[in-house]
Amino acid sequence: DEASVLEAVGFDVCGNGAADGSLPVGVTAAPASENQCLTTCDDGNDCVTGFGCIPAGDQGVCFPSGCSDSSQCRSGEECILGVCFDTCTSPNACDDGLGCLPLNEIFAVDNTDTICFDVCQNDDQCPGTQVCAGETAETLGTCIDECADATECAVGEACVDFDGASGGERECRAECVETADCRDGETCSEETSTCVGAG
Numbered sequence: 001d002e003a004s005v006l007e008a009v010g011f012d013v014c015g016n017g018a019a020d021g022s023l024p025v026g027v028t029a030a031p032a033s034e035n036q037c038l039t040t041c042d043d044g045n046d047c048v049t050g051f052g053c054i055p056a057g058d059q060g061v062c063f064p065s066g067c068s069d070s071s072q073c074r075s076g077e078e079c080i081l082g083v084c085f086d087t088c089t090s091p092n093a094c095d096d097g098l099g100c101l102p103l104n105e106i107f108a109v110d111n112t113d114t115i116c117f118d119v120c121q122n123d124d125q126c127p128g129t130q131v132c133a134g135e136t137a138e139t140l141g142t143c144i145d146e147c148a149d150a151t152e153c154a155v156g157e158a159c160v161d162f163d164g165a166s167g168g169e170r171e172c173r174a175e176c177v178e179t180a181d182c183r184d185g186e187t188c189s190e191e192t193s194t195c196v197g198a199g
Contacts, residue, residue: 038062044074044084052084081109086116091127097143099125099132106140118142133162133169144171150183150195158182158195 038061039046041053047062052072054063065083067073073084080103086093088100099120103111106119119140120132126143135141146169147159153172158181162169176188182195189196 044072044077047074049074049077049086050084052079078113080113080115081111085113088114088116091125091143094127096127096130096145098127099140099143100127101125131169133171144169146170147172150181150186156195158188 038056041047041060041062043060044051044053046060047053051062051064051074052067053060054066054072067079067082067084070077070079070084073079076086077084078087080087085103086098088094091100094100094116098116098118100114100116101119101121103109103113103115105121106115106117120126120143121135121140123131126132129145130143131146132141133144133146142162144162145153147153148170150157150159150172153159157172157174158176159170160173160175160177160181162171175193176182176195177193179186179188182188186195186197188194
């Protein structure tokens with residue numbers, strides 16, 4: 001239903017009251033008896049990454065679209081096509097897991113500004129030593145920390161097959177699938193799906 005859709009994109013959907021620190025704002029897409037709970041803000045720095053501080057009456061609220069200029073976005077973000085984006089000139093300007101690529105290669109738009117987004121087309125668009133996994137001619141991929149075995153991962157992480165990878169890439173993740181994903185001397189716990197030391 002509509003409430004589930006709103007929750008899936010990161011919003012709390014509430015009844016007659018608001019969650020602490022947020023303002024209930026009626027949303028036409030939601031059922032008439034429900035409100036969308038939006039965080040109030042004085043400027044974009046009060047909002048999470050990608051959300052702008054959009055005027056709503058006497059109070060600003062954090063919302064993922066509707067910015068009219070970059071002053072409504074967090075420091076370092078720019079308002080492009082009504083949305084606050086982190087821009088980049090190289091992938092190392094982006095956080096791990098985010099590729100640096102032109103907007104028109106992600107969405108069907110003419111704008112070619114280069115932004116940080118959670119997709120990639122090739123390894124050159126990923127930050128640091130991350131690689132692009134799961135990309136095909138038809139779909140974009142994801143920047144991951146590739147590994148051959150768990151010794152290339154942080155302590156406590158496992159080296160597991162990347163979901164959807166076409167090239168057999170493996171990635172460092174907190175969860176293991178089988179003992180072979182863990183370091184020597186560790187086993188993959190069936191209860192917690194984490195690598196645990198023997199004994």
